[in-house]
Amino acid sequence: MIGASEQSDQIERNERTWIMIAVLSVAFLVLAGRLAWLQIVQGEMLLRESEANRLREDPVQAPRGLLLDREGRPLVQNRPSRNLVIDPSSVRGHEKELVNLLSQFFDQDSTQLFDTTFLKRLFRQARLTPSQRPVLLEDASPMEMALFAENQYRLPGIIQEVAMRREYPYGSLAGHMLGYTGEVPEERLDELQDEGYRLGDLIGQMGLEQEYEKDLRGKDGIRWIEVDAKGRIVGTPDDMPRTEPVPGKHVRTTIDLDLQKVAEEAFSDSLSGAVVVLDPRTGEVLAMCSSPRIDPNIFALPGRRRAREWAKLALDSRRPLNNRAIQGTYEPGSTFKIVTSLAGLVTGRWGSHAHFPAACRGGFHFGARYQRCWQDKGPFHGSLDMIGALTQSCDVYYYQLGLYLDMIPINQVGASLGLGSRTGIDLPNEKTGLLVDSATHERRNKRLGWKWARGLILNLSIGQGELVTPLQLATMVGGVANGHNVMRPHLMKAILDPETNRVIRASENNVLHKLDWSDATIQTIHSAMDSVVNGIHGTGHSARLPGIRVGGKTGSAENPHGRTHALFVCAAPMEAPEIAIGLIVENGGHGGSTAAPIAIRIMKTYFQKTGRLPKDTSASMKGRT
Amino acid sequence: MNARQDDLRARFDGLLFGMVVLLAATSVALLYSISTAPHEGDYWKKQLMWYGIGLIAMVGVTVAPRRFWYQASYVLYGVLILPLTLVSASAKGAERWFSLGGFHFQPSEFAKLGVLLALARLFSDRKVGLANLKPLITPFIMFFIPFLLILKQPNLSTALSLLMVFIAMLFWSGFSLLDLLILASPILSVGLSFEFTWWAVYNILAWFLLFTRWRVHRLSGKVAVIFGLSILMAGLASQIAWNQVLKPHQRSRILTFLDPTRDPGGAGYQVLQSQVAIGSGGLFGKGFGQGSQSNLQFLPEEHTDFIFAVLSEQFGFLGCLVVLGLLLVFLVRCLQMCFEESDRFRNLVIVGSTTIFAFHSIVNVAMTLGLMPVTGLPLPFLSYGGSFVITCMILVGFLLHIRLGEEK
Incomplete structure (x- = not known):
């Protein structure tokens, strides 16, 4: 009896033991299944995750x-x-x-x-x-x-x-x-x-x-x-x-370090303005200098000193951070008379030997207005032909030429010489400048309601009212000197492989505008520019360089804030121009006295370097300028 | 003399002990593999020491006289529970450790042993079931005192493992699966109360079940009503507690505990990194000592709770299968003793010990694999930890002792 009950008890307990073993096995199977899921199915993904954990x-x-x-x-x-x-x-x-x-x-x-x-x-x-x-x-x-x-x-x-x-x-x-x-x-x-x-x-x-x-x-x-x-x-x-x-x-x-050094030296740091030197045959910029200077080294200074220096620059009222060579816009002043002259020649409407009915007696009557010539105290310019008028920069002549031609052909010539639009130099933030005719004048002054009047031509034809950058001036004078092509100014000569110094990409010399001027036109304007520097009455006589035929044009632009800006553009040698310079000295007074000497120092160095002028001491040069 | 030695050799469970030795060796090897990482240096040496102490304890337990553990069970219960009360009295109740001569012990681990022996002795003279609740009162009280003390520490995981021992013993000494289901029914009610339809269906089913039990199986009407009401109340109370009593951050903590992926930077970080470690092991593992997750400390608690992840990363799926296999063979071997042993006390000790091993193994691995909330339950034989290693070795000692004392 007891044995039987014990036996059934044992059987029941065995059953329970089996149940426990079964529960255990199922649980372990679930664990193994999950393990397989993580390690085999998701293994690769999780391996990548663990690599991402440890690698940076x-x-x-x-x-x-x-x-x-x-x-x-x-x-x-x-x-x-x-x-x-x-x-x-x-x-x-x-x-x-x-x-x-x-x-x-x-x-x-x-x-x-x-x-x-x-x-x-x-x-x-x-x-x-x-x-x-x-x-x-x-x-x-x-x-x-x-x-x-x-x-x-x-x-x-x-x-x-x-x-x-x-x-x-x-x-x-x-x-x-x-x-x-x-x-x-x-x-x-x-x-x-x-x-x-x-x-x-x-x-x-x-x-x-x-x-x-x-x-x-x-x-x-x-x-x-x-x-x-x-x-x-x-x-x-x-x-x-x-x-x-x-x-x-x-x-x-394309920069020539020697030329750049001279340009920096000649353009004193106390002056504001810019000078651009380029090769009119290729458009290569040989030197470019804007003043007041900045020293880029300050941007490589350690943190706090850099901030201090930067603040000094940013707050300076002379705005040294501006690259005036491409971002400063100035009235071209008398340098624009080259463009006005060319407009007469290129259109064939005004010959180089023709004289206007009104001779210069210190001014010009236009309607009720009397517009002065810069030389209004005598000796007066009198009646001049084109070469004489450019040489002496006679305003009266250009008032009449402008009125006779109207602004459209003048601006066409200006545009073909690169004025009024970006030259496309390889520098950021270049300014366009401005050429003015009746349409642009009215568009620009729409809000003020100003209308075009013929009287405005008087100012515009002598370069007051337009805006140009020093780079545009250099491009223009380079184009005029070249006579056939206006080259796009550029700064990159070649991209070099850093290990082998092999040229990876060389820049091409791009023609910005083709000029289809007659030889007579070219000759006339060249001798006029030559005469500005080398003629007896030339305003740019301080830019003379014995042995080299330099041609140029001075200018002084009206400035509402003080002394006139001094401008000078020039190119040399006129028979086969290799170098062209555009130069502006803010508040410099007359182009001939302030700007031309700077330009000529650069020219001199260029020709000395190329062996066409003997090296001389700077003392003798100072004596001349 | 010779015959007696042969007899002893025959009755010494070589398979069981062999499994333990293999698992212990794996543990020391894994701890050695992560010893290059900073702050993880000495664990393998210390673990060796713990196993040395554990081995001595095991031998001592094994060679004790035949009826010794039966007779000493109540005394041991008292002696081992005592530190629990001391600990909870001393440090604001948030202390798990007990210092003795420079060593820190977890009294809750050793308390398990006392509870195990005492319950085994209590259940050895009675057959229990829901039909008759009177014989359950003493075991219930003897279980509940240490259970609450451990829960208060707070050490939820150890308390739960104690609960599992209690349930396994109830089952072995007469509770049917259905009885256990009824016992668990209020807890299920809490879980289901968050979805009203399901909860309603569950209530109807539960009441029907209780009714049939009462009619057919002579379940006392009082018990049936008590469980029926507690099912209802548990559901209602949990809803009130959730919506009215708990503050949002407390609710969020509970949700994060249940689903750590809600908080991948904090609570979920361990689980996430553990799964990354395991998965990155792939089929064959990264190789011994090559686990980047464990060496570079992406795995937290790698020497204790997440030792399985260390194993998985280095030895891959195959290595894990081997270790899981060792554990399963060990557990089945333990239970297998029940077939050959007729003494109720000894059977209950076997069942209790096996439950502790099984519960720890399954919950720890499941937690490491991201199947369960992180509770901080160590993996038997593999995790580092003095108290737990010694406890495990003592449990093994019980099993070997039973085996050794078996009558032919």
């Missing part, structure tokens, strides 16, 4: 291309600089001591090197984003480096990093044209991210640095680093591919 991209800076002068001399170069940075993983835990220690560092004038709030902010940043190394000291000087080397044992986690920095060896020379680089502005980061820019990357922000950004900028390499869960750098995995940086290409410019 670390860019390797690619050297930026250089800007060279036409003979290959560097105008901009890179220099290694040392930064002191904080390695977040090794400063952890003793931030306080380091802040204390670092705040007791002084430079040679015993001012504090770092202030405490700056240090605290930096160390907090290091704690929050341990994958980045905040910069403690940018571009440390040898003195500062020595200070750190002495104290290195007390400063764990403060390490040196070498970074390339832009250097402009000639300081402010051609500063506007070269431009500068700066960190990518945050508001443009979104659009630039597609092109591979990251926060803190440098980008060209003015001049050639901006224009040729794509060529100058290399491609940063990628190195992979291994980080732990806290973002601390653990090491560099050797099994990951490493992309080497591709250095940026060099840009060989």
Whole structure:
């Protein structure tokens, strides 16, 4: 009896044991199933995720291309600089001591090197984003480096990093044209991210640095680093591919360093204005200078000093950040008389030997108005032909020529010489300038309700009312001197491979406008310009250069804010022009006395360099000017 | 003399012990593999030490006289529960650790042993079922005191493992599956109360079940009414608690506990990184010591609760199957003893011990795999931890002791 009940009891218990074994097995099967799902089905995806956990991209800076002068001399170069940075993983835990220690560092004038709030902010940043190394000291000087080397044992986690920095060896020379680089502005980061820019990357922000950004900028390499869960750098995995940086290409410019130097020297820093020198055969810009200068090196200064210098420039009432050579617009003044003269010749409506009925007696009656000539105190110009009128810059002659021709043919000639529209030089933010006729005048002054009147031609025909840039002046005079083609001015001669210096892309000499002028026209205008400089009555006699036939035209543009702006355009040698100069000195008075001497110094250097003038001392030159 | 030694050898469970040795070796190897990571250096050495202590404890437990554990069970219950009350009295009730001579012990782990033995002895002289509740009162009280003390610590996972031991013993000593279902019915009601239709259907079914049990199986009317009402009340109370009492951040914490992916940066981070570690192991694993997730500390608690993820990352699917296989063989081997043992007390000890091992294994691995909320339950034999390793070895000692004392 007892045995039987015990037996049934045992059977029941065995049943329960089996149930437990079954439950266990099912549970383990579920676990194995889930394991298979994670490791086999999703394995690859999760493997990638675990790689993404531990690997971070670390860019390797690619050297930026250089800007060279036409003979290959560097105008901009890179220099290694040392930064002191904080390695977040090794400063952890003793931030306080380091802040204390670092705040007791002084430079040679015993001012504090770092202030405490700056240090605290930096160390907090290091704690929050341990994958980045905040910069403690940018571009440390040898003195500062020595200070750190002495104290290195007390400063764990403060390490040196070498970074390339832009250097402009000639300081402010051609500063506007070269431009500068700066960190990518945050508001443009979104659009630039597609092109591979990251926060803190440098980008060209003015001049050639901006224009040729794509060529100058290399491609940063990628190195992979291994980080732990806290973002601390653990090491560099050797099994990951490493992309080497591709250095940026060099840009060989058309600038002639010697000529540029002379232009900078001749155009005193106390003057405002600009000078552009170009080769009328090709459009190559040989020198370009805008004053007041900027020194692009200040944009490569460490943070706080850079901000200070920049503020100084931005707040300067002389507006030094403007590249006046392409962005300054001025009335062309008497230099425009070349255009007016040409309009008569090109249309065939006014011969070079013809005289107007009204001779110059110091002024001209137009209706009820009496418009003066600049020479209104005698000796008066009298009755002149075209060459005489240009030589002496007689306003009365040009009033009548303008009235006779009307503005349309004058502006056509002006436009064909590159005025009133962008020349298309390879620099950003070029200004268009302005040519005025009845239509544009009324369109521009619609709001004021001003109507066109024939009387306006009087001013316009002597270059008052139009607007030109110094570059346009040089382009114009180059075109006139050339006689056949107006070349598009440009600054890039070739893009060079940084390793082999082989030419990757050479610039073409583009014709901006073809001129179909008769030989007689060319000859007339050339001898008129020649006479301006070399004639007895020429206004530009201070631009004479013995042995070289220089042609030019002076100008002084009315300026409501003070003295007239002095202008001078010239080209040489007139029989086969190789060099053309456009020049403006703000508030310089008369073109012949202020502007022409500067131009002629540049000319002289050019011809001395090409061996057509003997080298001489600058003292004798000063005597002449 | 020789015959007695052969006898002993025959009755020593080599398979069971072999599994334990293999799992322990795996544990030390895994802890060694992550020793390159900072702050994880010494665990493998310490684990070896714990296994040494555990081995001594195991031998001691194994060679004890035949009726010793039966007789000592109530005393041990008292002795092992005592530290629990001390701990909860001392440190504002939020303390799991007990310091003794520089070592920290988790008294809740050892309390399990006392509860296990005491319950086994209590259930060994009675057959229980829902039909008759009177014999359940003493076991229930003896279970409930340590259960509440551990829950208060708070240590939900250990408390739950104790509950599982209790349920498994109830089942083994007479509760049918249906009885267990009725026991669990109020909890199900809480879960279903968030969807009114389901909850209504569930109520009708539950009441019908209770009614039939009462008519057919002589379930006392009082018990039926108590469970019926508690089903109803549990549902209502949980709704009131959820909507009226709990503040939004408390609700959010509960939801995050149930579904950690709601908070991938915080609570979900562990589970997410654990799954990444496991999945990235693939079929064959990254190789011994090559787990980037564990070496670079993306895996939190890798030496304790997430040791299975460390294993998965390094040895892949195949390695995991081997370890899961070892665990399953071990557990089945434990239960298999029940077929050969007729003594109720010994059977109950076997069932209780196996339940602790099984519950810990399944919940820990499921948690690591993202199938269950993270509760902090260690994996038997593999996870690092002195108290738990020693507890496990003592449990193994019980099993070997039973095996050794078996009558021919």
